[in-house]
Amino acid sequence: xxxxxxxxxxxxxxxxxxxxxxxxxxxxxxxxxxxxxxxxxxxxxxxxxxxxxxxxxxxxxxxxxxxxxxxxxxxxxxxxxxxxxxxxxxxxxxxxxxxxxxxxxxxxxxxxxxxxxxxxxxxxxxxxxxxxxxxxxxxxxxxxxxxxxxxxxxxxxxxxxxxxxxxxxxxxxxxxxxxxxxxxxxxxxxxxxxxxxxxxxxxxxxxxxxxxxxxxxxxxxxxxxxxxxxxxxxxxxxxxxxxxxxxxxxxxxxxxxxxxxxxxxxxxxxxxxxxxxxxxxxxxxxx
Amino acid sequence: xxxxxxxxxxxxxxxxxxxxxxxxxxxxxxxxxxxxxxxxxxxxxxxxxxxxxxxxxxxxxxxxxxxxxxxxxxxxxxxxxxxxxxxxxxxxxxxxxxxxxxxxxxxxxxxxxxxxxxxxxxxxxxxxxxxxxxxxxxxxxxxxxxxxxxxxxxxxxxxxxxxxxxxxxxxxxxxxxxxxxxxxxxxxxxxxxxxxxxxxxxxxxxxxxxxxxxxxxxxxxxxxxxxxxxxxxxxxxxxxxxxxxxxxxxxxxxxxxxxxxxxxxxxxxxxxxxxxxxxxxxxxxxxxxxxxxxxxxxxxxxxxxxxxxxxxxxxxxxxxxxxxxxxxxxxxxxxxxxxxxxxxxxxxxxxxxxxxxxxxxxxxxxxxxxxxxxxxxxxxxxxxxxxxxxxxxxxxxxx
Numbered sequence: 001x002x003x004x005x006x007x008x009x010x011x012x013x014x015x016x017x018x019x020x021x022x023x024x025x026x027x028x029x030x031x032x033x034x035x036x037x038x039x040x041x042x043x044x045x046x047x048x049x050x051x052x053x054x055x056x057x058x059x060x061x062x063x064x065x066x067x068x069x070x071x072x073x074x075x076x077x078x079x080x081x082x083x084x085x086x087x088x089x090x091x092x093x094x095x096x097x098x099x100x101x102x103x104x105x106x107x108x109x110x111x112x113x114x115x116x117x118x119x120x121x122x123x124x125x126x127x128x129x130x131x132x133x134x135x136x137x138x139x140x141x142x143x144x145x146x147x148x149x150x151x152x153x154x155x156x157x158x159x160x161x162x163x164x165x166x167x168x169x170x171x172x173x174x175x176x177x178x179x180x181x182x183x184x185x186x187x188x189x190x191x192x193x194x195x196x197x198x199x200x201x202x203x204x205x206x207x208x209x210x211x212x213x214x215x216x217x218x219x220x221x222x223x224x225x226x227x228x229x230x231x232x233x234x235x236x237x238x239x240x241x242x243x244x245x246x247x248x249x250x251x252x253x254x255x256x257x258x259x260x261x262x263x264x265x266x267x268x269x270x271x272x273x274x275x276x277x278x279x280x281x282x283x284x285x286x287x
Numbered sequence: 288x289x290x291x292x293x294x295x296x297x298x299x300x301x302x303x304x305x306x307x308x309x310x311x312x313x314x315x316x317x318x319x320x321x322x323x324x325x326x327x328x329x330x331x332x333x334x335x336x337x338x339x340x341x342x343x344x345x346x347x348x349x350x351x352x353x354x355x356x357x358x359x360x361x362x363x364x365x366x367x368x369x370x371x372x373x374x375x376x377x378x379x380x381x382x383x384x385x386x387x388x389x390x391x392x393x394x395x396x397x398x399x400x401x402x403x404x405x406x407x408x409x410x411x412x413x414x415x416x417x418x419x420x421x422x423x424x425x426x427x428x429x430x431x432x433x434x435x436x437x438x439x440x441x442x443x444x445x446x447x448x449x450x451x452x453x454x455x456x457x458x459x460x461x462x463x464x465x466x467x468x469x470x471x472x473x474x475x476x477x478x479x480x481x482x483x484x485x486x487x488x489x490x491x492x493x494x495x496x497x498x499x500x501x502x503x504x505x506x507x508x509x510x511x512x513x514x515x516x517x518x519x520x521x522x523x524x525x526x527x528x529x530x531x532x533x534x535x536x537x538x539x540x541x542x543x544x545x546x547x548x549x550x551x552x553x554x555x556x557x558x559x560x561x562x563x564x565x566x567x568x569x570x571x572x573x574x575x576x577x578x579x580x581x582x583x584x585x586x587x588x589x590x591x592x593x594x595x596x597x598x599x600x601x602x603x604x605x606x607x608x609x610x611x612x613x614x615x616x617x618x619x620x621x622x623x624x625x626x627x628x629x630x631x632x633x634x635x636x637x638x639x640x641x642x643x644x645x646x647x648x649x650x651x652x653x654x655x656x657x658x659x660x661x662x663x664x665x666x667x668x669x670x671x672x673x674x675x676x677x678x679x680x681x682x683x684x685x686x
Contacts, residue, residue, distance in 0.1 A: 070681045073598065075597075075598060075680050075681050076681050095603075096602070096603075099597075099600050099601075099602050099603070100600065100602075101600075102598070102599070102600035103599060103600020103601070104600070106600070107599070108598050108599060110595075110684065114591065114595045114684065116592050116595065116596075117301075117592075118297050118298065118301040119297065127596070127599070127601070128599040128600060128601070130290040131290060131596065131599075131600075131601040131602075131605050132600065132601070132602075133290075134289060134290055134291070134605075135288065135289055135290050136288075136290060136293070176599070177599075180599075180600075
């Protein structure tokens with residue numbers, strides 16, 4: 001039912017050819033300015049996501065994954081570049097429209113569940129819907145209950161969030177992200193705070209839901225094992241999308257071929273520096 | 288139930304101690320507000336009743352003649368002071384017409400047709416200047432409750448009778464049934480019999496005023512037809528100005544309301560009212576500061592949650608509404624409790640002091656307290672609510 005997990009540099013997919021992608025990101029840049037210092041976090045990210053894909057986003061800490069997720073989630077504005085989702089150029093929307101779009105089309109799952117502690121599991125799941133329509137509707141409650149049943153928490157739907165275990169909380173967070181039937185779910189290290197067993201369970205749950213509903217998932221993770229189980233992976237390094245094959249070569253410590261080095265888009269300089277450092281260290285050891 | 292209201296209520300209930308303290312603070316401020324109003328207004332009412340209870344609410348007097356206007360040489364008009372006639376006192380000749388007009392007015396509870404003049408009252412070597420008030424015997428108590436205030440004798444007012452205050456009687460060494468020689472400022476003299484003594488508790492009435500029959504006054508003051516004033520008592524003393532204006536317009540006579548005749552009382556009441564308002568203002572400031580600071584702390588504590596809400600597309604308006612509603616709920620609940628406490632406290636103090644402290648629980652301005660305290664709480668919530676609605680979700684989530 002899903003595309004094989006293989007590397008597609010720059011996020012190119014088969015779906016791009018067959019149907020318009022769900023999300024198209026072009027030369028996205030983000031610069032943070034603090035006093036006189038500029039920090040270039042994203043340096044021209046370009047990729048696309050097809051409908052119904054489950055894509056893992058990998059990269060070291062500080063590479064810009066979270067910033068990219070914040071921008072894709074319309075929580076943060078990029079400095080330049082464009083990204084289109086469902087055919088709409090989101091950089092052109094004002095705050096109110098972005099808020100409405102986010103509510104209807106994007107779901108968030110965070111590393112830490114971030115449930116509202118004063119509310120029950122059901123109310124937490126219902127929140128994105130009730131907050132938009134202004135009241136709790138019967139249909140909303142039924143959908144929230146159905147989602148909680150789907151994540152295996154029907155028996156605990158009336159429990160306060162504080163009374164749930166870590167794994168249960170994350171399952172409630174997954175249900176909440178799906179409440180408004182979004183086209184895209186952005187998950188920022190969704191299993192990072194869970195033990196292996198719960199991490200696997202949470203991932204499998206997302207995978208099943210993705211397959212059942214056709215919702216697109218973009219997961220930021222450090223867990224290569226989970227990433228391998230996704231259909232596709234995007235590597236972020238030094239603020240750009242990097243080539244998977246090139247990174248695999250650097251990860252195994254093999255000498256980097258000039259072609260592979262330069263396939264690392266934008267982050268080439270930093271990678272070359274690191275490769276040279278490693279080479280110099282080995283030279284010193286041999287000597 | 289509106290979802291923003293549900294969230295606001297949940298937030299208030301989740302930190303019960305803080306909410307209870309906040310509501311308690313508003314309640315105490317409203318208690319002070321309402322008790323202060325009951326005390327200040329009760330005191331004002333007490334003073335007004337003491338003054339107005341024994342006097343007319345509207346007094347009709349003869350119209351003052353307009354000053355004569357003499358043409359000046361350059362063609363402009365010039366005002367020239369016209370000297371009042373000293374030959375005969377100003378009088379209301381058309382008093383019957385005026386009385387008919389008064390009878391048509393709603394809310395009039397008493398009317399007295401009077402001839403008022405000054406005289407010297409003598410007994411033996413003692414002579415005291417007095418004000419003689421000629422009234423119709425049937426309307427003796429139309430304005431001041433003289434009959435209720437009789438302490439000795441009978442309130443009969445024949446043409447040879449006079450009623451005097453107990454203090455005047457003491458000054459002249461008089462008792463009921465004894466004669467009193469009276470000489471008016473018109474040079475007419477008469478010896479009258481003291482028929483009764485009264486004590487109203489108002490010094491000016493008890494020591495310087497004497498009542499005679501209206502016909503006796505006509506003779507003493509040389510007024511065979513007219514009268515000098517018409518006094519009117521109203522059910523609503525605060526309608527006096529409007530009634531006076533209406534009577535002046537209709538009759539062409541000069542009509543004055545009690546509040547315009549008692550300038551000092553009015554000034555005293557205004558001063559009292561102003562000091563009361565300052566206290567009320569401070570109670571409202573206390574509410575604003577208390578609610579604003581507590582809600583700001585709540586906003587800060589709930590930053591990550593607000594960030595999460597914003598991350599799933601909850602609008603700024605919804606967040607604003609949640610915090611405004613918290614302020615409104617604190618204000619409404621606190622002020623209702625405060626009004627009940629203020630009412631109860633006013634009754635308690637009124638009962639304990641046995642009426643010595645003129646607290647009037649019915650004058651606590653509870654509606655104003657409710658409205659102002661709720662408005663102050665909502666106003667106080669505005670700043671924290673705006674701060675909450677503008678929280679950057681990315682920053683808040685990463686907190």
